[in-house]
Amino acid sequence: MATNDIGPRSCHSCRGTGEIGTDTGVMACPDCGGEGVLPSSETLLEWRLRDIERLRCEGPDSLAADVRFLVAELRKARRALNEVLALAHDDPDAPEALRRVARIASRALSNK
Ligand SMILES: [Zn+2]
Numbered sequence: 001m002a003t004n005d006i007g008p009r010s011c012h013s014c015r016g017t018g019e020i021g022t023d024t025g026v027m028a029c030p031d032c033g034g035e036g037v038l039p040s041s042e043t044l045l046e047w048r049l050r051d052i053e054r055l056r057c058e059g060p061d062s063l064a065a066d067v068r069f070l071v072a073e074l075r076k077a078r079r080a081l082n083e084v085l086a087l088a089h090d091d092p093d094a095p096e097a098l099r100r101v102a103r104i105a106s107r108a109l110s111n112k
Pocket residue numbers: 011012013014015016017018019029030031032033034035036037
């Protein structure tokens with residue numbers, strides 16, 4: 001992507017161009033994957049989880065096993081929260097209790 005428009009989702013590392021200059025030339029910006037805009041918070045979280053897995057989950061030690069367990073539990077909990085949100089959004093006549101649960105799920109999923 002080749003734009004210089006800096007918007008709220010624009011990548012600040014490359015200033016929305018998708019490219020960064022290095023000693024060896026121009027390359028795709030590693031923070032936005034060359035898109036110039038930041039991915040959704042869900043995608044950023046998944047990228048972070050993958051980094052954690054790559055850096056901390058290798059090997060047979062108990063710490064790596066614990067981190068694998070926690071990452072898997074986090075993904076499972078987030079999938080469940082997304083299913084709750086989908087249930088509430090799919091039913092325009094959802095009862096107030098479900099809408100309240102959906103708001104709680106939305107807050108839990110938010111990175112803000
Ligand atoms: Zn970028």
